[in-house]
Amino acid sequence: MILYMNASAFHKYSKDWRKTMNKTELVAAVAAKAELSKKDAEKAVNATIEAIGDALASKKDGKVQLIGFGTFETRKRKAKTARNPRTCETVKVPATKVPAFKAGAALKAKVAKK
Numbered sequence: 001m002i003l004y005m006n007a008s009a010f011h012k013y014s015k016d017w018r019k020t021m022n023k024t025e026l027v028a029a030v031a032a033k034a035e036l037s038k039k040d041a042e043k044a045v046n047a048t049i050e051a052i053g054d055a056l057a058s059k060k061d062g063k064v065q066l067i068g069f070g071t072f073e074t075r076k077r078k079a080k081t082a083r084n085p086r087t088c089e090t091v092k093v094p095a096t097k098v099p100a101f102k103a104g105a106a107l108k109a110k111v112a113k114k
Contacts, residue, residue: 055072068106070102075100080092
């Protein structure tokens, strides 16, 4: 018998179901590694996220490259036609830019090690 569970059902049976680090945990980790207060670490994390977002949004083909970590960039998504599942009506979706991340070699190696 195969048992399928969604994330909320899986949560009931496993204490280690969530392996995603949230922003609060990231701030705490930065504070510990850099020996900063949590308030200063939060300012640093927020400034970094805002600077990356601003760089991607301001340039035509925005790109932020962090050697050893990876590259944040924008990619063009072509216009397409989609179907509304409720009404079965076709809808035109316009072309847009979307953010993307490509991991660097050092990050890939670090993740593969574990």
